[in-house]
Amino acid sequence: MPFAEVYPLVTARAVARPFTYEVGDDVGVGAIVRVPFGRSRVRGIVTALVDAPPTGVEARPIEGVVGAIPQTLVELALWIADYYGSTPARALALVAPATPQRRKEQAPPAERQGLAGEAEPRALSPQQLATVARIVEGSGNYLLYGATGSGKTEVYLQAIASTLERGFGAIVLVPEIALAPQTVGRVRARFGRRVALLHSGLTEAERRDERERIASGEAP
Numbered sequence: 223m224p225f226a227e228v229y230p231l232v233t234a235r236a237v238a239r240p241f242t243y244e245v246g247d248d249v250g251v252g253a254i255v256r257v258p259f260g261r262s263r264v265r266g267i268v269t270a271l272v273d274a275p276p277t278g279v280e281a282r283p284i285e286g287v288v289g290a291i292p293q294t295l296v297e298l299a300l301w302i303a304d305y306y307g308s309t310p311a312r313a314l315a316l317v318a319p320a321t322p323q324r325r326k327e328q329a330p331p332a333e334r335q336g337l338a339g340e341a342e343p344r345a346l347s348p349q350q351l352a353t354v355a356r357i358v359e360g361s362g363n364y365l366l367y368g369a370t371g372s373g374k375t376e377v378y379l380q381a382i383a384s385t386l387e388r389g390f391g392a393i394v395l396v397p398e399i400a401l402a403p404q405t406v407g408r409v410r411a412r413f414g415r416r417v418a419l420l421h422s423g424l425t426e427a428e429r430r431d432e433r434e435r436i437a438s439g440e441a442p
Contacts, residue, residue, distance in 0.1 A: 226268045244282065265318075354381055
């Protein structure tokens, strides 16, 4: 019987470490499991598989698997926890939200919260064309510097369009939620319903729905 290291999704720093549980052969890294934890039953994320529990520890079995996230998201969450000084459980909870009861069908948050966008310009300036070409052809990191209204956003949008045409996805980050409606409006005006929106102001159900749209390829 295999064993797994599981981070229970609790906020207390005193227990900010993995605990070993007995799991089935079909459980892998990224599995969202329900486990006994003290006197409670909590969700946890499998972060590693091990051959045996630590010496002197009697591992308890998990109570079931309730979902899964990609291993890459597990690695990202653990990096976030280390880099920003958070706990692994708090970071993992960001990428493995609870599964509340489904809401009635409604428009995605990006459609409801976005402001009106702008039409695609008829032509880019020579400087914009050169910048887009350099970003598309390269694979490094670029800092795009320019005054407000100089056309930086259009360069971003053109680079995103090229990325999507090649079968990849794109993420646009803004520094605060208040800037999201304006940015979403610009991006949705160009890419329509292929845009998803994620931030802490959404409900658990909204975040779950948006993640499902991203995972399915509906919103790359």
